Amino acid sequence: MAVAAIAFFASLVAFGNITDYGTNFAFVEHVLRMDTIFPDATIGYRAIESPALHHAAYVFIIALESMVALLCWLxxxxxxxxxxxxxxxxxRAKHAAYAGLMLGFLVWQVGFMSIGGEWFGMxxxxxxxxxxxxxxxxxTILAVLIFVALPDEG
Structure with a gap:
């Protein structure tokens, strides 16, 4: 049930991003533009100004979120x-769940926390x-991954 709950969550996130593209696209665009970081921050050189790259990044995020959902459902x-x-x-049936949960961890920890949060100064x-x-x-995803990875007793 916990893996299905993560699948449901990721499905809702991906669905929302697809059906209400502009709302969260604005988030991605501003993070990549770095236009709301501290004015005296010296990391502004990292900003990405290209609208095409903003859309590419957002589509990539949506694709990853969709893959998390699909793998967790599977x-x-x-x-x-x-x-x-x-x-x-x-x-052996847990392999797809492991892949989906690990990908989910990477999307939100590496993608949002590390890249968005630290590299782009979010x-x-x-x-x-x-x-x-x-x-x-x-x-939450990590907790479910740990739970699923615990050894089962026959």
């Missing part, structure tokens, strides 16, 4: 189908700071 389904199977089969923005949300997301 993993949850495979685990459900093998719930009463021999332990070795159930363990933490300095009063308006376009997604650090707290990204932290909640990747910690």
């Amino acid at each position: 993993g949850a389904w495979r685990m459900l189908l093998r719930l009463r199977a021999p332990l070795a089969q159930f363990q 933490w300095m923005s009063q308006q376009w700071n997604g650090i707290e949300s990204a932290f909640r997301f990747f910690i």
